[in-house]
Amino acid sequence: MKVHVWDIPTRLFHWLLVTVFAGAFLSSHGDRFLEFHTSLGYIALGFVVFRVLWGFAGNRFARFSGFLKGWQSVRGYVASAARLHPPRFLGHNPAVGWVVLFMLAMVASIAISGIVTYGGEENRGVWAGVFSFDAGYNARVAHTLLADLAIAVVVVHVCAALFHDFLLRENIILSMFTGTKEDEDTYAERVSHMGPHEVRSVLRLIVLVVVAVMGGLALLYLRPAGRTDFIHMPQPNVVDDKGFASVMKVNAAWMEECAGCHNAFHPTLLPAGSWKKVMMGLNDHFGEAVTLDAAVSEEIGRFLLSASAERSTTEASRKLMRSLRDLPAIDRITDVPYWKAKHEDIDAEVFKRKSVISRSNCIACHPGAELGSFEDHDIMIPE
Template structure:
């Protein structure tokens, strides 16, 4: 005789969380999949929020009150398990109850530290512009540590499940798929329940509706800022700057800048140089790399204001932060292509490539970076033309 133990939401949650963790695991460690990595993180967070609600409003065996007990219970259970004679639980045993709690807390902590890292280091995600690069780097360490801890607990959890299946012959892994277990009435011994049977709560419907709303909101708002740059020149990632008030804001290109600074080369995005560099460039227009590109004072002022208001210091992009960090103290570079970070990133590209007809010069950023016009230089969008 079989009895139903795990309701569908609990099972779906369990395997979806497994999938989200696996996804996050396989997309970690390389920037190329960073965006997908964050999607898995957001999904895991949504799942956990649902599971917490379900822990109060779900079916009996899904509820925290059914499986979360004190340390003494866990200890006794582990002792009995060591003798290979632990009591059988229809729902979660006290030990795995703690694992469930741990995984819920761990997921929330991982996502939180992940978002801080993403915002600080990459200048993307919820808190872009509000978190410094150093904070981002610091939280990455915590994020990595938590991930290793989670992995260790997952290994223990899976080993324990295998122990139940193969040594205690309880077949619990399959029960998380089918939802059913052997009826305890047919077990001859060792039946352990933490609470007497009670009726499922009527809050369940509320929780389900709430979950549906959450999923809806998640689909609408949670995907990381899509930043697909197609080679049609369509760019949806918006490079942002921090305004003097501390908000992050999109950069509105200045029409005069577009007009005056693009006849000879593509207009270089303001986020690529520090304010001091822009000032010096705009002060020396009568001898601009050998050319006289003087402007009337009003136009010069407007362009300068625009360049300074969105200079590298204000920018939230990784390129700006890294360019700035590599400039020696006291130096005011006039060329982006002279900044150590730029040199370093392009050191493997041979001079012939820059001389190609399709490129022309190092300064023709747009030839290889389709998002250059809006200040976007993501690694994975790079496309060196033949």
């Protein structure tokens, strides 16, 4: 006879969470899917809240009180599982009960750290403006570490389910779809007719586990890394004196006058003091004399200050400001400690290539340089 074990809400929760997790993983790279990705985060958090409530309201197999067992039972279960003789439980076994709670906490932490990142770094979402950029940045580090941990936990979870199938000879993955399991007698009756595992089924198990582990590793290393679609990419946000953020408006005079001898160095790449120094010293500009009409020079100066590194919300600006701290106004981006640290591993030979010409030719390797974009996945070092 079959017993009804997993109620419909528990099963729906399980498979919808799998779907949302997969969707969040696939949309995790690049800003193009960021909105979709964050929506999935809110949904996942909603699922966790639901599951916690269902842990009090669900049937006896879904309730926390039904599957969170004391230390003695956990230890006893783990010991027998280690001897490859785990007892059979209709619901969650004592070890996996706590794993369920751990996974719920993990998904919640991933979602919350994601929302903090979104609020702090992008100034968007329900916590926009609540967290500083630095808090957002730290939350992002936690978010990616937790997401990688989650992939590892998923692999262990799938392997454990396969082991369970193998050791106890019942298809628990199928019962997460159907909701039913055999009762004690039917199960004991069926298993008593089965001989020892044949070599073939041992091999099958090993292949399945290897596939699960390799799949997990592939997920970790082959994160989808779509390149940015520059045509649709906006300029970064800059914050004005009143603290209002808006998309930077490109100044035509700047493009006209400062993007002839070299690529237009993005205003977000130097602090205001440095731009003042550059603009004051144009008559001896790195060995060249740049002559500008006074009005044009003033307009460009104002533009550069309106979007200088202090005012920009990009990762590069924040990090280079942090690295500058007490240094006097530097007029070369390539002298900023953050720039040097990021490029110290690149061979001097690379910068001399005809396709690169110089360190200052950012756009050769960063196609989004004039949009103030230096994302890792867009970097291309030309031959």
